[in-house]
Amino acid sequence: MHTVPDIPELDFPDDEKPYVELLHGRRIQKPSLKLRHSMAQIRIGAALLKWAGEGAYVGTEWRFYMLPQHGKPSSLVPDVAFVSAARLESLAGQTREKPPFAPDIAVEIRSPDDACGVLREKIELCFQHGSRLVVVADPEHRTIEMHDAGAAHTFEAGETATCAAYPDLRLDVAELLR
DSSP: OOOOOOOOOOSSOSSSSSOEEEETTEEEEOOOOOHHHHHHHHHHHHHHHHHHGGGEEEEESOOEEEOOSSSOOEEEOOSEEEEEHHHHHTSOGGGGTSOSSOOSEEEEEOOTTOOHHHHHHHHHHHHHTTOSEEEEEETTTTEEEEEETTEEEEEETTSEEOOSSSTTOOEEHHHHTO
């Protein structure tokens, strides 16, 4: 098992809704979910769960802690997260509930009031702390962006979103963002 530092008490409510994320020490409130966002979240979560099978953990609104040795802490709550069983089960006890890394796959579902700069920061932060794929779903425009290994590809309704990081993962844009 990995030895990881205890999660420090950070100066923000980590379990109250609407959730607050911490991005390099800056507080960012997640928007309250609307119907289209909520439906996309559950469909994408179900698709990841079906794809992952028993070898992983998939959850919605799951908090992750990114605690650099130098610099300010961050804590993100992706709309959907996937973590391999091996990676999560290597953590001891309570640390599994508060993973000290970014998920293997982080899914952000774009809201109309999302700031592009904040979204880019979240993507970079996820990759710096262990993500292999960040998916940005836009229900309004019916697109899915797959960010992996420094590349980003956008897929539209009628297309199947794929990526190099997980070649067997295939997301039907029209089905997930209807």
